[in-house]
Amino acid sequence: MSDENCGVAELHYDGKKYELPVLRGTENELAVDISTLRKDAGLVTLDNGFGNTAACKSAITYIDGEKGILRYRGYDIEDIAKFSSFTETAYLLLYGELPTDEQRANFSQLLNRSSLIHEDMHHFFNAYPKTAHPMGILSSMVASLSAFYPVPETLTDEQEREVLANLISQIRTIAAFSYKKSVGEPIIYPSCTMRYVHNFLNMMFSSPVNDYEVDPEIARAIEIFLVLHADHEQNCSTSSVRMAGSSLANVYAVISSGIGALWGSRHGGANQAVIEMLSRIHAEKGNGSEFIKRAKDKNSNERLMGFGHRVYKQYDPRAKILKNICHKVLDRPGVNDPLFDIALRLEEAALTDDYFIERNLYPNVDFYSGLILKAAGIPQNMFTVLFTIGRMPGWLAHWREMHNDAGFRIARPRQLYTGAAKREFIPVQER
Ligand code: CMC
DSSP states (O other): OOOEEEEEEEEEETTEEEEEEEEEOTTSOEEEOOTTHHHHHSOOOOOGGGTTOOOSOOSSEEEETTTTEEEETTEEHHHHHHHOOHHHHHHHHHHSSOOOHHHHHHHHHHHHHTOOOOGGGHHHHHTSOTTOOHHHHHHHHHHHHHHHSOOOSSOOHHHHHHHHHHHHHHHHHHHHHHHHHHTTOOOOOOOSSSOHHHHHHHHHHOOTTOOOOOOHHHHHHHHHHHHHHSOOSSOHHHHHHHHHHTTTOOHHHHHHHHHHHHTSTTTTTHHHHHHHHHHHHHHTTOOSHHHHHHHHOTTSOOOOTTBOOSSOSSOOHHHHHHHHHHHHHHTSTTOOOHHHHHHHHHHHHHHTSHHHHHTTOOBOHHHHHHHHHHHTTOOGGGHHHHHHHHHHHHHHHHHHHHHHOTTOOOOOOOOOOOSOOOOOOOOGGGO
């Protein structure tokens, strides 16, 4: 809420003094405003990976990485995970407040009305090879929505409401349809009576020849998974969404760029990579110590997947919640996943290892999430798709916040050029 001007930082360069305003955020975090530095002093700032750059002001999500705090719109993630649903969380992120009963009912109705995708899109799914990664399919199908649900560059409030609902609802339908196509089963249409997660699980796993019933414990676990992934301020994919959205590009294309960014194994793709890592350790009948050795070795490309975070310098609060859910889901009678034991041992070993201690590397959201998805029967290559479904409200909240800011500008970072200096071009005949 506040971005109080609370002082001035001085920059001394080349015999001159430049005064830079210092702004204070709601939680007392401080930022030096360098917006006029290039104009005033001819300088730009260089910040590898934007580790030290606030790209915008935002009122959506607050993280204190040193204390392990995450809040959506001021509410602690622990409370949201305990008391809220995914659709209520989506509403909160998008519109800033928890919905009234009437708003909640209207929002749910709108999501249900928006859950179909145009029938002409169905045959697109047939054109992908069986081996296609679902993230690639998702990204192209979401971009394709722009052709079937065209929107003008500037949306009315009504159009905006519909676009937001479309994306939150249709992403789940596309994800389930692509799964059904990949296993050669008929698609199951969304239901207008089921809740968001039940509807998704039903589209994924019911079929004309089974009596599928959603397991309430699994449904709640997936719901919490989605809630925990719903936003995480200026991460790589959200920044991609803001960056692409700042050109006023079509919103479906903008979200498609976020999906592309999320796919990578350093970001959302880590949930799949964690299970692959645990499976490899299991297959090698190891206890993880060899893997930890490789993850510490700078000559190896391995990293301990699901560990480390740009912002959290202690236990990711989302990982704590997911670890508890793993216990709830995987400690049930008759359920056993040896990968969970490996994960627990790996965590213990890493948290007592100097390499990880010195670098403040702790489990992040992806370390335990894959085990929950696996227990729900979600195939491994769809784990990042589930992350995408969860992150959709966050992307849209940031897209909306940016466009509602009267002063927003196209995102266009500077660079420090390190290439060749001016040189003469010699035509090929003279070389
Ligand atoms: N295993 C081994 N070493 C690591 C790891 C890891 N998982 N993560 C960081 N390091 C080391 C890194 O090699 C570097 O060491 P040194 O200082 O000796 O060069 C140091 O720790 C700092 O790492 P960094 O790469 O500079 O940190 P970053 O903030 O740029 O990267 C990260 C953050 C999440 C990309 C990284 O920790 C990582 O690759 N983790 C594994 C992938 C992963 O779990 N990603 C999911 C992130 S959370 C969910 C999401 O955002 O999508």
